[in-house]
Each structure stands twice: as structure tokens, then as C-alpha cells.
Amino acid sequence: MREMVKMVIVLTVLSSLSGGLLAALKNNTQDRIDSQVLTFVKGPAIENILEGANNDPVNDRFSLKVEGEEEERNFFVGVYDGNPKAVAFETRASGYGGDMGVMVAFNVESEEIMGVSVTTHNETPGVGATVETDTNFKNQFAGLPADAEPRVKGDGGSINAMSGATITSRAVCKAVSRATDLYQQLQSQIKDKVKTFTG
Amino acid sequence: MPNPTKLTVSHAPFLHDGSEISNKQYNIIAATLIAVIAGLLQYGIPALGVLTLSVGSAMAWELLMNLLTRRPVSIGDGNAALIGLLFAMLLPAVVPWWLVVTGTFVAVVIGKQIYGGIGGNPFNPVVVAYAILMISWPMFLDFNAALVDYQFDFTAGFPLVLYEAYGTAGLESFSPGGLLLGQQAGGIGATFGLGLIIGGIYLILRGFIRWEIAVSFLAGIFITALCFNLYNPEVYAGPVFHILTGYALIGAFFLAPEDSSSPVHFAPMLIYGLLGGFLTVLIRNLGAHVDGVIYAILIINLVHPIIDKIRPKAMRRVMHHA
Amino acid sequence: MAKTIGQEFVKGLWEEIPPFRLVLGLCPTLAVTKSVENGIGMGLATTFVLVCANLLVSILSGIIPSKIRIACFIIIIATFVTVVELMMQAYAYQLFQNLGIFIPLIVVNCIVLGRAEAFASKNKVIPSFADGLGIGVGFTLSLTAISAVRECLGNGTLLGYSIFGPAFEPFSFMVEAPGAFICLGLLLCIMNLVGQK
Numbered sequence: 259m260r261e262m263v264k265m266v267i268v269l270t271v272l273s274s275l276s277g278g279l280l281a282a283l284k285n286n287t288q289d290r291i292d293s294q295v296l297t298f299v300k301g302p303a304i305e306n307i308l309e310g311a312n313n314d315p316v317n318d319r320f321s322l323k324v325e326g327e328e329e330e331r332n333f334f335v336g337v338y339d340g341n342p343k344a345v346a347f348e349t350r351a352s353g354y355g356g357d358m359g360v361m362v363a364f365n366v367e368s369e370e371i372m373g374v375s376v377t378t379h380n381e382t383p384g385v386g387a388t389v390e391t392d393t394n395f396k397n398q399f400a401g402l403p404a405d406a407e408p409r410v411k412g413d414g415g416s417i418n419a420m421s422g423a424t425i426t427s428r429a430v431c432k433a434v435s436r437a438t439d440l441y442q443q444l445q446s447q448i449k450d451k452v453k454t455f456t457g
Numbered sequence: 458m459p460n461p462t463k464l465t466v467s468h469a470p471f472l473h474d475g476s477e478i479s480n481k482q483y484n485i486i487a488a489t490l491i492a493v494i495a496g497l498l499q500y501g502i503p504a505l506g507v508l509t510l511s512v513g514s515a516m517a518w519e520l521l522m523n524l525l526t527r528r529p530v531s532i533g534d535g536n537a538a539l540i541g542l543l544f545a546m547l548l549p550a551v552v553p554w555w556l557v558v559t560g561t562f563v564a565v566v567i568g569k570q571i572y573g574g575i576g577g578n579p580f581n582p583v584v585v586a587y588a589i590l591m592i593s594w595p596m597f598l599d600f601n602a603a604l605v606d607y608q609f610d611f612t613a614g615f616p617l618v619l620y621e622a623y624g625t626a627g628l629e630s631f632s633p634g635g636l637l638l639g640q641q642a643g644g645i646g647a648t649f650g651l652g653l654i655i656g657g658i659y660l661i662l663r664g665f666i667r668w669e670i671a672v673s674f675l676a677g678i679f680i681t682a683l684c685f686n687l688y689n690p691e692v693y694a695g696p697v698f699h700i701l702t703g704y705a706l707i708g709a710f711f712l713a714p715e716d717s718s719s720p721v722h723f724a725p726m727l728i729y730g731l732l733g734g735f736l737t738v739l740i741r742n743l744g745a746h747v748d749g750v751i752y753a754i755l756i757i758n759l760v761h762p763i764i765d766k767i768r769p770k771a772m773r774r775v776m777h778h779a
Numbered sequence: 780m781a782k783t784i785g786q787e788f789v790k791g792l793w794e795e796i797p798p799f800r801l802v803l804g805l806c807p808t809l810a811v812t813k814s815v816e817n818g819i820g821m822g823l824a825t826t827f828v829l830v831c832a833n834l835l836v837s838i839l840s841g842i843i844p845s846k847i848r849i850a851c852f853i854i855i856i857a858t859f860v861t862v863v864e865l866m867m868q869a870y871a872y873q874l875f876q877n878l879g880i881f882i883p884l885i886v887v888n889c890i891v892l893g894r895a896e897a898f899a900s901k902n903k904v905i906p907s908f909a910d911g912l913g914i915g916v917g918f919t920l921s922l923t924a925i926s927a928v929r930e931c932l933g934n935g936t937l938l939g940y941s942i943f944g945p946a947f948e949p950f951s952f953m954v955e956a957p958g959a960f961i962c963l964g965l966l967l968c969i970m971n972l973v974g975q976k
Contacts (some may be wrong), residue, residue, distance in 0.1 A: 261844060261846075264844055265844045265846060265847050268842060268843060268844060268847070268851065269847060269851065269854075272787070272851055272854050272855070275852055276854055276855070276857070276858040278864075279858060279862075280858060280861050280862070283861075283862060283865055284865060285870070287865050287869040290853045290869040291865070291869050291872075294868060294869060295872070296873035297872075298872045298873060298876065403894065428888070492797070535869075559950070567961060567965075571968070587954050588958075590952075592951065592952045592955060593949075593950050593951045593952040593953075594948060594950075594951075597948075714946070
């Protein structure tokens with residue numbers, strides 16, 4: 259009986275110490291990790307779609323509260339020739355291998371999609387994972403109106419799916435649709451905020 | 458009761474019939490000669506260079522490993538020379554020298570000596586080496602690119618590449634007779650089909666390779682290709698084309714029946730060969746690779762110990778603790 | 780049989796060097812040694828976990844009941860692995876991206892649990908520290924050696940710097956998975972050859 263009690267106590271104390279230590283560490287590193295993710299994962303994706311911007315879109319960001327979501331979302335602003343006219347943000351959709359992040363950029367003047375880029379994904383290497391590099395596929399989204407709901411051709415839309423990767427293509431479309439929804443919803447707030455940035 | 462006299466061994470002295478490892482190796486080398494000479498005539502001096510470098514470096518690696526592992530020097534048994542020769546027969550006539558030397562290193566050291574030398578290798582060393590090179594430097598083993606400087610009086614293309622790219626439409630300029638006589642681009646010693654067949658038949662008649670493997674390998678190719686061809690003759694080429702192109706013939710007679718990587722019982726030998734032929738055509742017709750022979754042989758090498766477990770059931774009592 | 784602290788440390792560098800002598804921890808050895816940078820990063824992460832886990836296990840060995848010792852070891856090891864993972868995410872994100880899933884997998888690296896069970900739980904604090912450090916440094920050296928061979932031949936570079944010049948055609952087989960096995964096997968073979976003398 260005494261041994262039993264000892265086992266329970268040792269395990270409990272050890273686990274709670276470990277949990278406490280890790281929770282403290284997680285809290286302390288959270289900000290740094292977020293900024294690392296911004297520079298190494300979202301950064302390249304943002305630079306990719308906001309090519310030619312005069313500012314550093316990763317630094318020039320603001321955040322807005324979206325209805326029904328706990329955390330605020332980040333919006334990245336692209337300034338062209340002193341004129342802040344592009345905004346990019348990330349939406350998520352479920353792909354073949356799980357959650358997939360897609361960065362979508364909008365031109366706030368012409369109300370068009372400027373480009374899309376994939377940030378994080380778990381798609382099959384060689385099949386769905388080609389979404390990272392397949393510019394032909396991603397270029398199809400550029401120029402669509404900002405209220406578009408793109409779909410792949412098989413679902414009655416106009417987007418040519420990547421060969422062999424319909425589910426991944428569908429997920430990108432879904433994420434872009436979510437982005438356009440969000441853009442419509444927050445349009446006025448986004449436009450006000452974007453104006454405050456200048457090159 | 459089993460016949461008690463059947464398994465009895467008489468008293469010494471015994472008579473040695475003169476067969477040795479080297480005897481077999483030299484006979485196989487002799488059997489390749491027709492195909493090799495035809496290849497040399499077709500491709501000239503560069504092919505001779507590749508051939509000598511390959512044989513020479515294979516023997517040098519063997520000697521080096523013998524010295525390193527402090528074992529008796531075994532280059533005299535001809536096996537290293539045979540590995541070098543077969544390896545060169547698969548290569549295009551124009552390849553960088555370091556590719557040949559790396560290839561024979563992989564074949565002799567990693568393919569054979571690591572496992573304790575001749576008779577211990579689970580894979581055919583030549584096939585291992587060629588597969589590893591195919592993964593690493595596909596651009597140098599592309600026959601159309603490597604042989605671009607040659608002027609032939611026939612369609613100068615590697616038939617399987619044309620087949621992969623254009624389907625049967627790419628093959629109109631090839632006739633079975635021409636293919637048999639080596640009118641195709643390909644490995645130094647792998648194009649002259651007639652020579653390979655004559656060499657193979659010689660080896661079978663002398664008993665150096667088992668006919669079961671060679672014949673069933675070709676039969677596997679023939680049957681599978683025929684099925685594909687009957688299913689859709691416009692897309693899939695006929696069986697004769699598959700047998701006469703690429704490494705099919707050299708694979709059937711010289712690569713698949715290699716001693717330590719192929720089965721020894723009758724039914725397993727048939728299964729082994731048929732499976733190899735089947736996989737070859739499957740890879741050629743459906744896979745991404747141009748020629749399936751190399752990978753097919755690697756796979757059947759891998760499964761041969763399992764196939765070899767298929768044996769005739771012993772009559773009467775089985776001694777489990779024998 | 781008692782060894783000095785120095786001997787405990789040195790044995791991890793040659794006598795019991797993983798993965799060559801103790802053929803343990805093969806999963807990270809084979810998976811992350813595509814480049815020297817990854818190899819060193821993985822080695823250092825494992826060293827940190829080994830040293831900390833060994834220290835803590837030997838301190839707590841009197842308290843931990845033997846029936847649940849494995850569970851306790853795993854809690855200790857997993858804690859330090861998570862620490863490494865968080866720190867690496869915060870300060871070396873690119874390395875974290877390269878090593879990916881193999882950082883959390885240090886938890887199940889049998890070297891770490893093996894040292895905790897076989898050494899630290901039966902020895903005092905200082906020798907355990909020396910043992911963990913020795914084995915960890917040995918592991919780092921082995922990973923560096925394997926990854927140096929693979930990166931050199933397979934990519935023509937060392938730590939990202941080209942060493943053979945542009946004429947070199949990379950032997951890309953070496954950075955593929957089967958190349959890892961062959962490379963490990965050949966190095967083991969050379970170690971044995973040298974060790975025999």
C-alpha cells in the first residue's frame with residue numbers, strides 16, 4: 259500500500275513539475291516563435307505574392323478582430339510607389355493531408371485578387387506538394403474579382419486543377435473563397451487601416 | 458522405405474571432374490563475345506575504352522578489397538572481370554570515365570565483396586551498380602543523348618525512349634529483324650540480340666545457366682506484353698518488340714540467372730523468371746522508367762530466398778530435426 | 780571496475796560511440812544526415828537531452844520506485860525534448876524546419892532511454908553527467924561524420940560550401956534513403972577494420 263501511494267505521488271509530482279516548466283517556457287517563447295514563423299514561413303509566401311512592393315510587408319501589418327474568432331488576424335500591407343494598395347492575409351482549408359494555409363493578396367483599388375501562395379501544408383510529396391511551386395495553377399487566381407468564389411472545373415468552376423491533385427486544388431479554392439468572404443465582410447475596416455500605411 | 462543406397466557416398470579417393478569457379482566465369486565471358494564484338498564494331502574506339510576501363514577497374518577493386526580484408530587474391534577466378542564486362546555491356550559507348558569507375562566500385566565492393574565475396578551476394582552486383590547509377594546520374598545513361606555524335610544507317614534512337622514518349626507510333630521504323638541484328642541504339646553489348654541469344658543457348662547447353670530462368674523470364678515478358686497488346690494494340694507494343702529491345706535479352710541470359718541471387722529449385726526458378734518478365738513489362742508500360750529490366754531483376758533478386766522455399770513435398774516421413 | 784570521470788567521458792567517444800559501437804539511435808542517424816548542418820544540430824539537441832536526462836535521473840534515482848521507473852524516465856526525457864523543440868523554434872527556426880518531426884522523436888531515441896536505464900539510474904551524479912556528455916558528443920561526431928560523407932558525395936558541398944567545384948557531378952544516390960544505409964554500413968565496416976589492429 260505504501261509503495262502504491264509513493265508511486266502515485268512521484269508520478270504526479272514529476273508530471274506537474276514537467277507540465278509547469280513547459281507551460282512557463284511556452285509562454286515565454288510564444289512571441290519569438292510567432293515572429294520566427296512570420297519571417298520563415300509566411301514571409302516568403304507574402305514576398306512571393308506582393309512582389310515589387312516598396313515596403314517590407316512582414317513588418318507593415320495590422321490586426322483585426324474577426325467575428326466569431328478568438329484571436330485577431332494579421333493583415334499585411336503592400337505599398338507600391340508610395341501608394342498602399344495591397345493587403346494579404348492567410349486563410350486555412352483542409353487539404354489531402356490535413357490543414358493547409360493559403361496566403362491571399364487583394365488589390366484594394368481594383369478589387370481584384372493579386373495572387374495566392376501556400377504557407378503550410380502536409381500534402382503528398384510529388385503530387386499535392388507541387389502546389390508550392392506550380393505557378394501555372396496559382397496564377398489562375400490572379401485577377402479574379404474580390405468577391406469571387408473560385409471552384410475547380412470538376413465542381414463547375416473555372417480553375418484547372420493540378421493533375422492528380424484535385425483535393426489539394428479544391429482546398430486552395432476553398433481557402434481563397436474564405437479569403438474573399440472575409441475580405442467582403444471586413445472591407446471598410448481593411449481599407450481604413452491600409453490607408454494609414456505609406457511607403 | 459527410401460532406397461538406402463541412393464544417398465550413400467563412397468569412400469575416398471574422389472575424382473575431381475575439373476570444374477571450377479573460373480571455368481564457369483570464363484565460359485560466360487566467352488558467351489558474351491559475339492554480342493560484345495558486334496557492339497565494338499558498331500560503336501568503335503570509345504566503346505573499347507569503356508570496356509577495358511570497366512573490366513580493369515573491376516579487377517582493381519577486387520584486388521584492393523582482397524588486400525584490405527586480408528583474403529586470398531581472387532581476381533584469377535574471372536568473376537571480377539565478368540562483372541566489369543557485363544557492366545560495360547549495359548553502358549552507352551560514350552560515358553565519363555569516373556562513371557565507369559564508380560559503377561565497378563559499387564558492383565564489386567558494395568554489390569559483392571561486402572557480402573563476403575563470390576557466392577554471398579543477395580543481388581546481382583552488376584544490376585545493383587547500374588540501378589544506383591541510374592538514380593544518381595540519369596543524364597549520362599540516356600542513350601539518345603550519349604550517342605548523339607554517332608551516324609547510323611538506321612533510326613538512331615533508343616527504342617524504349619521513343620516508345621515511352623510516342624507509344625507504338627514511335628516504333629514504325631523498327632523491324633524485328635533489324636532489332637535482332639542490333640539496328641538500335643543501346644548499351645555496348647545489349648543491342649545485338651542474335652549474339653546474346655547464341656551466347657545464352659551455348660551457356661544453357663553447357664549447363665552454366667539454367668534454362669528454366671532464361672526461358673521463363675522471356676516467357677514472362679512475352680505473355681504480359683501480349684496481354685497488354687491485345688487489350689489495346691494502339692498504345693501497347695507487341696511482345697516481340699519488348700523482347701528485342703532494351704536489356705531484355707541480356708537480362709534473361711546473363712543478369713537474371715546469376716548464381717547466388719537466383720533460386721535453385723525447378724518451380725521457384727519458373728516463378729522467379731516469370732515474375733521478372735512480368736515486372737519488366739509492367740514497369741515499361743505503366744511505370745515512369747524507360748526500361749524495367751534492371752529494377753525487375755533487383756526485385757526478383759530480393760524475393761528469391763522466399764520463392765526458393767517452394768519445394769516439392771517430401772514423400773513419407775519428414776525429418777524435422779535433421 | 781570503477782572508472783574515473785575522464786574514462787566515463789572518453790568511452791563515449793570511441794569504445795561505446797553510438798551509433799557505430801552501440802548500434803542505437805539509427806532512426807535519426809539515417810534520416811537527418813543529409814547535410815552536415817542537420818547532423819550537428821541533431822547531435823547537439825540529443826546531447827542536451829542526454830546530459831539533462833542523465834543528471835536528473837541520477838539525482839532522482841533514489842526516489843523513483845522501480846516499478847514505474849520507465850514512465851518516470853520518459854516524462855523526464857520528454858520534458859527536455861519539448862524544451863529543445865521550443866528553444867529551437869524560437870532561436871533556430873530554419874534548423875527546426877529541416878529536422879522537423881525528428882526533434883520530437885528524440886523522446887523515443889533508445890540512446891537516451893538506454894543511458895538513463897543502464898547508467899544514470901545506477902550511478903552517481905557526476906559520472907552520469909560525464910557519461911551523458913561523452914555519449915552525446917560521440918553521437919554528434921558520428922552524425923557529423925556520416926553527414927559529411929553524404930553531403931560531400933551527394934551534393935558536392937560541405938556545410939553549404941562547394942568543395943569540388945562546378946565540374947563535380949553529385950552522386951545524388953548518397954542523399955537518398957538507401958545511400959544512408961550504405962554509408963552507415965561502410966563507415967561501420969571501416970571502424971571495425973581500424974579497431975581490429
